[in-house]
Amino acid sequence: MIKIEFFSGINGLCGFEAQGHALGGDAGENVICAFVSSACLMTANTITDVLKLDADAQAQDGYLKLMILENAASAQDILKGFMLHMTALEEDYPENIKVIYRRCNNA
Numbered sequence: 001m002i003k004i005e006f007f008s009g010i011n012g013l014c015g016f017e018a019q020g021h022a023l024g025g026d027a028g029e030n031v032i033c034a035f036v037s038s039a040c041l042m043t044a045n046t047i048t049d050v051l052k053l054d055a056d057a058q059a060q061d062g063y064l065k066l067m068i069l070e071n072a073a074s075a076q077d078i079l080k081g082f083m084l085h086m087t088a089l090e091e092d093y094p095e096n097i098k099v100i101y102r103r104c105n106n107a
Contacts (some may be wrong), residue, residue, distance in 0.1 A: 002036050002097045004086050006079070007067065009104035013079035014069035015055070016043070022096040032096050035089060040064045043082040047075050069102075 002020040006013060018040050022032035033064045047053050054069045068075060083099075090097040 002033070004097065005100040005102055006034070006042075006083050006086075007102050007104045011071060011073060012076045014104045015065070016040075016061070016082070017065040017080070018048050019063045021062050023091070028080075032093055034058070036086070036097065037064075039082060039085055043078055046078050047060060051075060051078075053095065 002018060002022050005017045005020045006015060007017075018036060022030050022036070029084065041064070042087075043055055044059075044064060047059060047066065048055050051074055053072065053075055056065070057068060058065045058066045072079070086097065086099050090099045
């Protein structure tokens with residue numbers, strides 16, 4: 001199962017962590033993993049490379065974490081859109097995706 005945790009603080013969303021595999025097909029052919037991976041990478045790349053926000057980003061097979069280290073106001077629409085997308089995928093694939101909400105340390 002893929003678990004995606006969204007972190008929020010006093011100024012809104014401040015990051016996310018996605019880990020696991022959907023276990024819905026062979027490696028490299030699992031469309032659910034591809035959906036999630038692509039959305040995670042697009043979100044992280046937009047925040048770090050387009051908006052140029054200071055963030056701690058970690059990635060490896062089956063894992064991606066992005067925590068914004070400065071005021072994340074300019075990233076709110078991107079993070080909210082990503083959260084809506086993951087929530088919709090969770091509704092479509094409840095046995096493969098779980099969305100969790102947590103508070104940041106600065107909350």
